[in-house]
Amino acid sequence: DIRMTQSPSSLSASVGDRVTITCRASQGIDNYLAWYQQKPGKVPKVLIYAASTLQSGVPSRFSGSGSGTDFTLTINSLQPEDVATYYCQKYNSAPQTFGQGTKVEIK
Amino acid sequence: QVQLVQSGGEVKKPGASVRVSCKASGYIFTDYAISWVRQAPGQGLEWVGWISPYKDIANYAQKFQGRVTLTTDKSTSTAYMDLRSLRSDDTAVYYCARAGSGWPTAWFDPWGQGALVTVSS
Numbered sequence: 001d002i003r004m005t006q007s008p009s010s011l012s013a014s015v016g017d018r019v020t021i022t023c024r025a026s027q028g029i030d031n032y033l034a035w036y037q038q039k040p041g042k043v044p045k046v047l048i049y050a051a052s053t054l055q056s057g058v059p060s061r062f063s064g065s066g067s068g069t070d071f072t073l074t075i076n077s078l079q080p081e082d083v084a085t086y087y088c089q090k091y092n093s094a095p096q097t098f099g100q101g102t103k104v105e106i107k
Numbered sequence: 108q109v110q111l112v113q114s115g116g117e118v119k120k121p122g123a124s125v126r127v128s129c130k131a132s133g134y135i136f137t138d139y140a141i142s143w144v145r146q147a148p149g150q151g152l153e154w155v156g157w158i159s160p161y162k163d164i165a166n167y168a169q170k171f172q173g174r175v176t177l178t179t180d181k182s183t184s185t186a187y188m189d190l191r192s193l194r195s196d197d198t199a200v201y202y203c204a205r206a207g208s209g210w211p212t213a214w215f216d217p218w219g220q221g222a223l224v225t226v227s228s
Contacts, residue, residue, distance in 0.1 A: 001169075032212075034207075034214035034215070036152075036215075038152075043202065043218045043219070043220060043221060044144075044152065044202070044215075044218055045216070045217075045218070046207065046214055046215060046216045049207060049213075049214040049216075055216065085151075087151065087152055089152075089214065089215075091212050091213060091214050092212065093212055094154075094156075094157065094166045094168075094212055095154055095168050095169070096142065096154045096157075096212055097154060098144075098151060098152040098153070098154065099151075100151050101151045101152075
C-alpha cells in the first residue's frame with residue numbers, strides 16, 4: 001500500500017505568517033491528493049482536492065500544489081481560526097490513506 | 108443541502124458487535140459512494156472502507172477485512188457499518204463521508220457528525 005508522510009508533525013507560527021505543510025507519497029499518485037482541516041473537537045472538512053483545486057467556500061489564503069509524490073499545502077497569512085490539524089489523503093485508489101496529520105498552533 | 112446524519116454513540120463490551128448508521132439527504136443517494144473513517148482518541152484518521160450504493164459494491168481496508176461489513180438501504184438513503192469482534196482498540200469516533208465526485212475513491216465531502224463507539228468491559 002502507498003504510505004503518506006506529512007511534515008512537520010506540528011508547527012507554531014505567528015498570525016500573518018506563511019505556513020507550509022508537505023505531504024509525500026511513497027509512490028506516484030498523479031494529482032489525486034486532498035487536504036483536510038480538522039479543528040479541535042470538530043469534523044474534518046475538505047480544503048483542497050486534485051492537489052490544487054480549492055473547495056468552494058474555503059478562504060483563498062489556502063493553496064495546494066504538487067503532483068506525483070510531493071505535495072504542499074500553504075496557508076498565506078495565518079489566522080487564529082486556522083488553528084487545526086491538517087491531513088493529506090491520497091485517493092487515486094483504495095486504500096484511501098491519510099497522512100499522520102500536522103498540528104498548527106499560533107505562537 | 109447535502110447532509111449526512113449519523114446514529115448516536117454506543118458503548119459495547121469486548122467481543123460484541125456494533126452498527127452505526129448514516130442517513131443521507133440533499134442528493135441522489137445512489138450517485139455517490141459512502142466511505143467510513145475512524146479516529147481513535149487523540150489519533151489521526153484511518154480509512155475503513157467504501158460502498159457504492161448504486162452497485163452495492165464495497166471495498167475494505169485490509170486491516171478490517173472479515174470484521175466489517177458495509178451495507179446500504181436505498182429506500183431510506185441510509186448507509187450502515189457493522190463492526191464485529193470488538194476490541195478495546197476499536198474505541199474511536201466513526202465517521203461516514205460522501206465521495207466528492209461520482210468516482211468511489213474521490214475525496215470526502217461532506218462528512219457526518221461522527222459516532223463515538225466505546226469498547227470497554
